[in-house]
Amino acid sequence: xxxxxxxxxxxxxxxxxxxxxxxxxxxxxxxxxxxxxxxxxxxxxxxxxxxxxxxxxxxxxxxxxxxxxxxxxxxxxxxxxxxxxxxxxxxxxxxxxxxxxxxxxxxxxxxxxxxxxxxxxxxxxxxxxxxxxxxxxxxxxxxxxxxxxxxxxxxxxxxxxx
Amino acid sequence: xxxxxxxxxxxxxxxxxxxxxxxxxxxxxxxxxxxxxxxxxxxxxxxxxxxxxxxxxxxxxxxxxxxxxxxxxxxxxxxxxxxxxxxxxxxxxxxxxxxxxxxxxxxxxxxxxxxxxxxxxxxxxxxxxxxxxxxxxxxxxxxxxxxxxxxxxxxxxxxxxxxxxxxxxxxxxxxxxxxxxxxxxxxxxxxxxxxxxxxxxxxxxxxxxxxxxxxxxxxxxxxxx
Numbered sequence: 001x002x003x004x005x006x007x008x009x010x011x012x013x014x015x016x017x018x019x020x021x022x023x024x025x026x027x028x029x030x031x032x033x034x035x036x037x038x039x040x041x042x043x044x045x046x047x048x049x050x051x052x053x054x055x056x057x058x059x060x061x062x063x064x065x066x067x068x069x070x071x072x073x074x075x076x077x078x079x080x081x082x083x084x085x086x087x088x089x090x091x092x093x094x095x096x097x098x099x100x101x102x103x104x105x106x107x108x109x110x111x112x113x114x115x116x117x118x119x120x121x122x123x124x125x126x127x128x129x130x131x132x133x134x135x136x137x138x139x140x141x142x143x144x145x146x147x148x149x150x151x152x153x154x155x156x157x158x159x160x161x162x
Numbered sequence: 163x164x165x166x167x168x169x170x171x172x173x174x175x176x177x178x179x180x181x182x183x184x185x186x187x188x189x190x191x192x193x194x195x196x197x198x199x200x201x202x203x204x205x206x207x208x209x210x211x212x213x214x215x216x217x218x219x220x221x222x223x224x225x226x227x228x229x230x231x232x233x234x235x236x237x238x239x240x241x242x243x244x245x246x247x248x249x250x251x252x253x254x255x256x257x258x259x260x261x262x263x264x265x266x267x268x269x270x271x272x273x274x275x276x277x278x279x280x281x282x283x284x285x286x287x288x289x290x291x292x293x294x295x296x297x298x299x300x301x302x303x304x305x306x307x308x309x310x311x312x313x314x315x316x317x318x319x320x321x322x323x324x325x326x327x328x329x330x331x332x333x334x335x336x337x338x339x340x341x342x343x344x345x346x347x348x349x350x351x352x353x354x355x356x357x358x359x360x361x362x363x364x365x366x367x368x369x370x371x372x373x374x375x376x377x378x379x380x381x382x383x384x385x386x387x
Contacts, residue, residue: 068218
């Protein structure tokens with residue numbers, strides 16, 4: 001593993017655990033859709049109504065939005081803003097930090113309220129934070145010893161770029 | 163920071179195109195966007211000013227193929243080259259897996275190139291990343307212009323090589339893309355140095371764009387293997 005490029009991975013079990021927590025949350029607060037985005041801009045999971053936009057682009061812009069706001073927070077003497085709210089005429093979104101590595105984005109319309117989303121979000125964020133911290137701890141502990149799916153794939157990589 | 167998603171069987175990696183303003187970083191992405199199959203790429207996102215100068219970043223996701231049943235998905239980013247956008251430039255480097263430095267070959271841009279390279283080293287160091295230990299390639303763009311500096315001058319200024327201290331790495335490695343040149347070699351002074359791979363390009367015509375992308379992607383995947 002090169003210096004400075006720490007990786008993390010998650011299994012199908014992790015994925016279904018995350019999905020279940022988010023589905024429960026969406027039912028509780030009547031929001032439309034929830035996305036989990038890694039701080040570097042990669043989409044981790046989408047739950048609820050299938051978004052009718054490009055989720056990859058959405059994930060990248062979400063991470064950039066959060067990063068830019070982090071810097072704004074520092075300029076005014078705050079460490080960070082752990083949640084952001086963007087209000088639209090019909091659709092709104094609420095973003096919250098999870099374990100300092102992931103961002104939970106919730107899209108909702110006028111079938112629910114910001115107060116309700118915020119209320120139900122708190123325990124969900126706590127639950128997800130716990131899950132991700134365990135996942136990161138596991139990734140860190142396994143670093144170097146875990147079977148690497150690309151180990152010995154040099155030939156295959158060469159072939160890809162021939 | 164590469165992310166392996168076993169649920170969707172994807173390997174996601176982040177590549178950042180860095181370099182001085184107006185050097186051709188955005189053009190590289192536009193050429194990639196225009197020349198790959200539409201079903202292997204996503205949308206090209208540009209956060210630019212009204213005069214099409216990059217304000218925050220450009221972004222393009224591309225799939226480069228499948229390895230061991232995992233889709234290799236590369237997220238390509240450019241940074242704003244203008245000096246005063248350093249805060250946003252630094253944000254984009256977060257979690258980067260591979261870097262392409264797009265240098266402007268024009269003689270009068272030499273200083274801007276050097277400043278951008280120094281800025282890259284500084285910003286990487288602030289994240290605790292060591293550029294000399296990661297997938298890193300250099301593209302000398304605008305080779306078609308009459309005022310382009312000779313490659314050896316650009317190499318001397320931007321890619322003089324870093325010292326190899328690990329004895330195991332002190333062996334000559336030839337440059338697969340340039341006959342007669344080496345990536346790792348011993349200088350007459352006895353010191354061992356390693357240089358980044360470099361490519362000549364005329365990005366507006368597409369020349370060298372894919373060679374650069376392939377080289378950096380390969381280095382990124384090999385770093386994971």
